[in-house]
Amino acid sequence: MSMEDYDYLFKIVLIGNAGVGKTCLVRRFTQGLFPPGQGATIGVDFMIKTVEIKGEKVKLQIWDTAGQERFRSITQSYYRSANALILTYDITCEDSFRCLPEWLREIEQYANNQVVTILVGNKIDLAEKREVVRQRAEDFAQSQSMLYLETSAKESDNVEKLFLDLACELIREAKQNKLDNNDTAPMPGEGKAISYLSCCSVV
Numbered sequence: 107m108s109m110e111d112y113d114y115l116f117k118i119v120l121i122g123n124a125g126v127g128k129t130c131l132v133r134r135f136t137q138g139l140f141p142p143g144q145g146a147t148i149g150v151d152f153m154i155k156t157v158e159i160k161g162e163k164v165k166l167q168i169w170d171t172a173g174q175e176r177f178r179s180i181t182q183s184y185y186r187s188a189n190a191l192i193l194t195y196d197i198t199c200e201d202s203f204r205c206l207p208e209w210l211r212e213i214e215q216y217a218n219n220q221v222v223t224i225l226v227g228n229k230i231d232l233a234e235k236r237e238v239v240r241q242r243a244e245d246f247a248q249s250q251s252m253l254y255l256e257t258s259a260k261e262s263d264n265v266e267k268l269f270l271d272l273a274c275e276l277i278r279e280a281k282q283n284k285l286d287n288n289d290t291a292p293m294p295g296e297g298k299a300i301s302y303l304s305c306c307s308v309v
């Protein structure tokens with residue numbers, strides 16, 4: 107097998123409060139399981155999954171960060187090279203939603219300004235315990251130019267869609283940037299406006 111057995115390589119980083127289900131989302135997607143008694147992530151974890159989208163091989167490097175405050179200085183260093191961020195909260199935990207502006211400030215401070223960010227409301231299998239209504243989250247996501255999706259790592263709801271939609275959006279952007287680079291090379295010192303976040307769905 108060649109060293110570069112893929113057409114695209116993207117780095118995706120999951121962030122959000124402790125206990126919202128970041129590790130479970132990653133495990134569900136990469137290993138197809140819902141781990142019992144998942145312990146808190148220490149620092150940062152790393153997994154790889156290669157998917158095929160419209161005949162192209164896309165290698166996803168998925169970094170699962172610890173939500174706990176005490177790991178913040180470690181996890182921040184992983185933002186900069188991320189192509190996409192999955193900002194996760196728990197729909198049954200108002201507090202995890204209320205912390206989102208704080209996470210957005212982190213993103214603004216540490217991430218690349220072209221990063222694609224998707225807001226994810228996890229644990230929709232616990233509908234009877236919901237504390238954050240969908241419309242409120244959708245409105246918030248829209249006001250911050252983020253995509254929005256609700257998932258259940260436990261029931262495997264929308265988990266595949268989350269990562270595939272992101273991959274699709276990243277491919278779209280990569281192709282767009284390549285076109286822009288070929289067709290309209292910016293003058294030296296001239297900034298290049300990059301537009302993204304038009305929603306993309308693979309299914």
Ligand SMILES: Nc1nc2c(ncn2[C@@H]2O[C@H](COP(=O)(O)OP(=O)(O)OP(=O)(O)O)[C@@H](O)[C@H]2O)c(=O)[nH]1
Nearest residue numbers: 124125126127128129130146147173229258259260
């Ligand atoms: N019902 C339900 N529980 C979930 C779901 N996803 C995660 N959980 C539970 O929520 C708890 C925390 O899940 P984790 O995946 O460890 O959360 P995390 O965001 O990675 O937490 P940190 O590593 O501390 O940042 C665990 O007890 C999981 O079993 C879900 O979709 N539904």
